[in-house]
Amino acid sequence: MGGHSLLVVRLVEWLRRRGVSVPVRAFFQTPTPAALAATGGVEMFEVPANLIPAGASVITPGMLPLVDLTQEQIDRVVATVDGGAANIADIYPLAPLQEGILFHHLLADGGRDAYLMSITVAFDTRAHLDRFVDALQRVVNRHDVLRTAILWQGLPEPVQVVWRQATLSMTDTILAAGDDPVAALAAAAGHAMNLDRAPLLDIHTAAAPDGPGWLALLRVHHIVQDHVALDVLLGEVRTILSGRDDLIAPPLPFRTFVAQARNAVTETEHERYFAELLGDVVEPTVPFGIHDVRGDGSQLTRHQLDFPSGFTDRLRETAQTLGTSPATLLHVAWARVVATVARRDDVIFGTVLFGRMNAGSGSDRVPGPFINTLPVRVRTGELTVRAAVAAMRDQLAGLLEHEHAPLAVVQRASGVAAETPLFTALFNYRHDNGADPSDEPEPTPQTTGIRVLHAQERSTFPVNASVDDDGHDLTLTIDAIAPIDPYTVAALLRTTTLNLVDALGSTTNDPPLSAIDTVDESERHRLRLDWPDTPDGAAAAEAEVAERVRQFVAHRLPSYMVPSTVVLLDALPVTPNGKIDRRALPVPDLAPTPTASHRPPTSPAEEAVCTAFAEVLGLERVGVDDDFFALGGQSLLAVRVLARIRAALDIDVPLRALLDAPTAAGLARRIGQLRKTNRPTLRPMRSDKE
Template identity: 25%
Template sequence: MSTEHGAALAYPDRRYPDLVADHAATSPDAVAVRQWDSVLTYRQLCVAAGEVAARLRAHGPQPLVGVCADRQPMLVAGLLGVLASGAAYVPLDPALPPARLRDIAREAGLRTVVCDVLGAHLLADAGLELLPLPERPSPGPSSDGTPDRAAAGNAPASGAPVDSAPAGHGSADCAAAADDLAYVMFTSGSTGRPKGVMIPHEALTEFVTSLADLAGLGRDSVSLGFASIGFDASVIDLLAPLAAGGTVALAGTADRADPTRLQRFCAEHRVTVAFVPPAVLPVLDPSGLPDLRVVLTGSEAPGPEQVARWTAGGRRFLNLFGPTETTVLVTWFEAGGEWDRPLPIGRPAANHWVYVVDERLRRVPDGVPGELLAGGAGLARGYLGAPDVTEERFVPDPFSGVPGVRLYRTGDLVVRQPDGLLHFLGRVDRQVKIRGQRVEIGEVEAVLRSHAAVGHAAVAAVDGPGGVQLVAFTTGAASPQELHEHCTARLGAAMVPARITVVPRLPLLSSGKVDLDRLVADTAPPVDETPFAAPATPVETEVAAVWAELLGLARVGRDDDFFDTGGHSITAMRLVAALRPRLRRDVAIEDVLQGRTLRAIAARASAAAVLGEEPPVRGRPPALSPAQQRLWFLERYSPEAAAAYNIVLAERLRGPLDRQALADALTAVAARHEVLRWRIPDADGVPYAVVDPVAPVPLPVTDLSALPTAERERELAAQLAAEAGGRFRLASDALWRHRLFRLGEDEHVWAVTAHHAVFDGWSQAMLYDDLATAYAGTPLPPLPATYGDYVAWRVDRREQRADSDLDWWTSHLDGAPTVLEVPGDRPRPAEQTYPAGYCGAWLDADATADLHRFAREHGATPSAVLLAAFGLVLASWAGQDELVLGTPAVDRRHPDFEPMVGFFVDITPLRLRADPGGSFAGQVRAARDELIAALAHPEAPLERLVQAFGLGGQTVRSPLVQVLFNVFNFAAPRLDLKGLVSEPVPVPAPGSAFDLTLYGVERDGRMRLEIVHNSDLYDTSRMDALLDSLRQVITRGVGHGALTGGELAPSRGVVAVDSPRARVRPVRPDHSVNVPPATATELAVAAVWCEVLGRDAVGAVDNFFDSGGGSLAAVTVQQRINRMLGRELRVVDLFRYPTVRALASFLDGATTADGTDDAVAQALRRGAARRARTRHRAASEGEPQ
């Protein structure tokens, strides 16, 4: 029959704090908790816990005390201190919404909460007494954040300060009885109220003893602290290791949220035991964690394929199963070898027993499914303040014959096979696991029904692309958006429905229950009862039609918000591009960004000037855009910079690849997009475009299939890096190239490297769409225009608006700092360099959803939120109260250019002010306004701004903009080749054009943040820390918008750069000649300058760049001086010696080709003759001389 008992295991009649105090007495300087270089020894832990306990006792007896703190070592001291005081702790996870925290505090009847600064902010208005955690102790032995082997285990932390209190002080005197409560863990409640599970001390002591025996915990173990304190797995992570004398490696918020950082954290802390949720197992690399001996997992069924990955090399892999009501664990199973089926949940843990029963609580035979009943030493006392629910779920054991023995009805549907192993089949009630968290569907329904405009609500759990998700159906007048915000404010992220549909009524079964299957399966369009205001004017109708088409909507109402319906800054540009020719009005991007609703956008469009511009003129000879001219100049100025402007994409292709079809498809793409056939030579220092005829695109193949797997992947990475770093010669090379790597019969990697002059980030989507179409054998239609047409159109637009936009920029940036100096690890070289380093991190799905929610609530885009957070972090690190950084502005304002590959990007400066006393929400609004204003003035390119402010002569750093904010408001494109499955392959950036660049792009509902930095200036560890700061500001800021800039990103104490030349001031060229040239070389240099700058005369101390000279003019000067004087002048020399006199002195130190000065005299005579001819022509045509 389906019953089984676990082994009998003795456990001490001791309270948990006593067990920890024993280790403090015997090994006071052993490390108890570590988080990088923040360490608590057992002595320090017990002293801090004793301080908490003493202060709680001074406040009088309290049965329950809350703990709400960020993930830092003192959090553990807070938990231990509450237990030592004789009270039970109630964990309050600061990641929960404040309303949810207040609900838990109210249900628990809390009077006091032990908290840190974050917890105090979250609970400031909850009417609770807030007891601060003790101050953080001094750092431990490792100042660089890398624990050594001794410190990571139980060896003394010799560098940490040793408190004077005796070992074991403070937390050893726990007077609680075995049946007194140790903690109350709140879980989802079917009544709509959270349920508090009451765990007594005896159950806690039994569990930590049992787990130590099962997992081999001891003084040499280092356990990963990963779980949230509001999740019962935290007892595995935080409490059990300390009872065994081991070390807790407590992962911080940023480290636990990003797989790459978590991998590094585990490796560098030398974690030996880790509870890893099933969702995290696939994203960690077991081979990189050689110290990890035991992997524990649970809460959901782990993928069977994970067993072989994690048990390689003899590592143990244990699948744990148990509800909170059984103190974490009731059954377990140790797996090994290859598995191709779901893992069983195993057999009962020590001191526990289970039964499998039918709905009448009768035992069922092996092989027959039934509900799991659990009994044993780990059983909870029941539910706090809910005797009826306790009586329903905790029932007398009818099988043991022992009075007073109870069983817990888990609600889990299981089957026991003849081999004695239990297998989990699902739920018999309405409880589900969402992202590892237990969710009571009834609670979600109750929260929905609590909205005043909801009549009825029903929620179902369905399989979605990211696993199980909730879908909700409501009746009444509340819109899905309103209900989503209502739930987000009251429920944890896992409990918020992924989709909410408003229906006229809820269909019922004959039993009277809601027919959820019919609701979910019904394919008819959901009926939205929200009042709909139809477009009321012809312009509103036109705007609504384009809006709906762009975002794939059935309809758009007058009061719909563009961003709430899925729009972002890029789609706003597309909306403007489509509206301009249809309305014949000069609709601008700010009309969408500021108007937001259909009503407001249409009103602004109606008030816009009638459009006078003609469609783009076709067929002009192709010219270079200002941005392309700048890239050409940078290659001439600093050849080592060339790789910094390579864009690299790589895709792993699985399936039967047709190589010839891929090569033909690439040729078809090049035929359609003329710019991919451009080369950029020059004549006399002036670059121009040459369009090559259509020809087959080379697709060389490198075969790596014979190499072993690990070596093959290493070689692939090395060759991809070499491809990425290969320089393009703009004058002679095709400006995109391809390589195919063969890894196996049905596995390849295709890599494309393109020069930025012909390709930008937005072009990736066009390339992938066209490539997929052509690979499938469908001809590509010709484009309505060429990239050369775009450049000509842009020049025409710029001529119309350049002066007004330049006036706006010179006013807007007047007085702004010209330098943003993030402190580096090494001195800045005398000339700008370009080697790249890289780091990256993820915002998880919940944090990304919070980011979008916060943006919607504050009338901003996610980019504006990220910009505000980035600005605060940069200001904190650089010690500046204001700063200028750049952002790419995509210019595809005409619909003819939207489907085109090319370089449509200008760098736009953004002026941000960091207000330490202003709220994060205010910073976001300011960042939003700055983005809108900057995008509204696109016709003054960065090169012209640099010239206008006299910043063009810099050689140390890029002028005006040293940091780039490059966050895409769209999901990363996916390559969909017929018959193949593709997966992006990350390729490190081959160079860094700026000091640092922040990239952001959303993939599969998560935001990926990456920093490419100049590795001559910064170590990756410093950029990791900056990225960590950024993620913390984002997650805390979007969760608590009232937090100030100073609270989110306090100053790091760096002195700001504020020299007299560190502020932007417009430069007015001074054409007066104060000091005339004197020597022959000065006269020759001055003659060349006059020709290039269009001046009659220049002075010996005139600065070339202050006199109107720019980058391209500098190249022309360089070439003419070399040709006329026979010198080997480099472009960089003009930047180093920017006055006539300085450059002439430098030239006098060089030698001519024939060693004479005749070239100087000849050059002067030729220059004088040319100027005379020019004056004569001007006079004969009646022009003023």
């Protein structure tokens, strides 16, 4: 009937106000009125009241029911707050997601913070800007989470301290004409934020350098905001600017959610659930061989794709027929893509949970960080497409009871080593806020002169898939770090989803999930057209075709997935179930084969590159025309090669240079270009008089 997670939150709250308590997972497993009425109720954790009185001159341990601090530790907290104890409204611990964000903040050590979100807004006049800032301050005054600072030094656990009054910081900047004003304002504001002073949002402003008007960069730290919360914040600002303050519901405390998230389900229950799901997993799922999940997100590139016209309706009809949601089908499609690019048939990836399902009444209008990321596991080599959809529906429903489980607990429940990430790919199915357009305030002179120019969020995961569902159409967005190509991943996901829906629409066939194609026919056709036209069966033709295949995929896949050997077959052997029979595949010759015409190095750079290739790959000699990946190299070995080149030539060579120029001669030329680019420019010195 069109329901989704955002509407479930509202329905749960509506039922609770009428004395009916229904477990959230029931909405996803038994979504009919009759089945929901038959489910048992669910008990909510009773959140203790805030015991800090207004105007308190001293805060004692007995006033803090949600956190255990000594008087000395409390005094240390009070000393950090402007106005002391009288300006402290509450002190309580962090929610699970906030703990993870704090870890990455500390990892940045004052450098670029991956979880600092920003929005650039343009204003017709300074008066529009001033009204916007005033409205934003009023929203900050309303919500405790927006007046929160994070403290951890000298404390047994990190805490969040709610200030009673916290004034927005606003910094004016002068931009030079001709520069990109959005980029220049972001650079002036910087990419870090101190977490020990409230509020954890600020504004940097500048007059538009190339014309009338003003710009403002609003920075918000993810530790107090998520995507939905930001929509709530901006929605209230828009309502205040329209003069319709009466439409805004009374604010609710974020402490209620924190208490529910930390106490409603015990850590033992979380561990039991995830041990059953992941206890036998000993290897991470690493698409494209990229392991790093501790980056700052600055190297992500993005590509968006839409589905063909009319497909979204067919997707929704298929999901409804199967008694599930489009989000479930997209999760299954993403699992198939991850299996392909990670070269595994038992995969794990992270899914972003809404986090407001069991967070208590009114959680959909609290502008705080509720979301969490938890693992989904799919045995793509064992399940048919229909079985995969049913299993995914049940697994996502089961995760809802653990939607605030700390990722550290999840990792501990698996068999993967603590220092190794359990997964490096993320999936996020996002609905709009479900608001009725008639509820939006009419544009006024105060709001028509304001428009958003740019918004930026980052992730520490190497590859992120997002599906935005506006209730009508779906848009695929892939964010990925080099050498992963976001277009390639987006195309894989779109093609896989199309083929999955086709397979699910069959009434006579239920193929294995592993048989769903991830590459469309146009790409296959282009590959066939690129092959050389030579007599079948000729050894020379086979060698040329194999090399063309390698060259083709080398421009579309990261080095981790470029095969060092290609074997041509008339057809792939299959089992009686239609799956590829791996045991029947011929054993390829994996021995590295340098080019027959060995051309020795003629420059110090070529000598260093050839030596590095040979040492890392264990070869006696390498010529300047030899291809690193054709010799058996891959991404992990590439890092070692670049380290040896740096030691020999005292120059940092980016991985992209090796991917683009994988021969010794080509890489040596790139090194020469890098030396010219990095050569410092001498400028005349100015005297004091000048």
